[in-house]
Amino acid sequence: EIVMTQSPVTLSVSPGERATLSCRASQSVSSDLAWYQQKPGQPPRLLISGASTRATGIPARFSGSGSGTEFTLTISSLQSEDFAVYYCQQYNNWPGTFGPGTKVDIK
Amino acid sequence: QITLKESGPTLVKPTQTLTLTCTFSGFSLTTRGEGVGWIRQPPGKALEWVAVIYWDDDKRYSPSLKSRLTITKDTSKNQVVLTMTNMDPVDTATYYCAHRRAKAQIDYWGQGNLVTVSS
Numbered sequence: 267e268i269v270m271t272q273s274p275v276t277l278s279v280s281p282g283e284r285a286t287l288s289c290r291a292s293q294s295v296s297s298d299l300a301w302y303q304q305k306p307g308q309p310p311r312l313l314i315s316g317a318s319t320r321a322t323g324i325p326a327r328f329s330g331s332g333s334g335t336e337f338t339l340t341i342s343s344l345q346s347e348d349f350a351v352y353y354c355q356q357y358n359n360w361p362g363t364f365g366p367g368t369k370v371d372i373k
Numbered sequence: 374q375i376t377l378k379e380s381g382p383t384l385v386k387p388t389q390t391l392t393l394t395c396t397f398s399g400f401s402l403t404t405r406g407e408g409v410g411w412i413r414q415p416p417g418k419a420l421e422w423v424a425v426i427y428w429d430d431d432k433r434y435s436p437s438l439k440s441r442l443t444i445t446k447d448t449s450k451n452q453v454v455l456t457m458t459n460m461d462p463v464d465t466a467t468y469y470c471a472h473r474r475a476k477a478q479i480d481y482w483g484q485g486n487l488v489t490v491s492s
Contacts, residue, residue: 300478302479361421
């Protein structure tokens with residue numbers, strides 16, 4: 267089973283600042299990597315698939331990069347609605363394992 | 374527009390069997406590539422794939438839960454049913470139904486069904 271790790275655990279950012287979240291896979295997952303945003307009491311929402319392709323309706327301030335084992339989600343200018351937990355997930359191999367999440371909170 | 378909705382109990386006793394139903398719309402599980410699965414999330418914790426079933430009746434189960442799981446589909450009702458036997462308090466979680474196409478990301482999620490396992 268592929269193990270996904272994320273860093274940092276918590277990221278404190280001021281509105282308008284840039285946030286950079288990292289995700290690492292224990293073995294190569296090619297570009298089969300998705301990012302999800304989850305707010306309290308809600309299901310996750312797909313942000314990015316294929317490591318760098320924004321899902322429909324996702325603002326351009328969200329961008330993804332990486333391939334193989336190292337991936338990054340960047341939020342260029344944090345808005346109030348972006349404070350949430352972010353999960354990465356590989357879907358190269360079954361089961362499509364998730365990372366433990368990064369919580370982005372207000373500094 | 375794809376939608377999914379979970380239904381089932383909110384409380385089960387230890388050793389009982391959990392049965393959850395996902396009712397979906399906006400796609401058909403008779404269409405090549407389509408799949409519906411279950412992901413769970415214990416309170417305050419991360420997400421975990423439980424099982425998925427595809428249009429061709431291919432089924433995949435979490436290796437750690439495989440002996441306890443059965444996933445089936447009813448294409449006439451647009452439903453997918455998950456059964457999990459021998460429930461334990463550690464299985465307490467929100468169970469999400471989700472849509473994915475084969476070898477792709479999860480793109481649609483239900484609102485979730487919180488299941489508590491307690492006597």
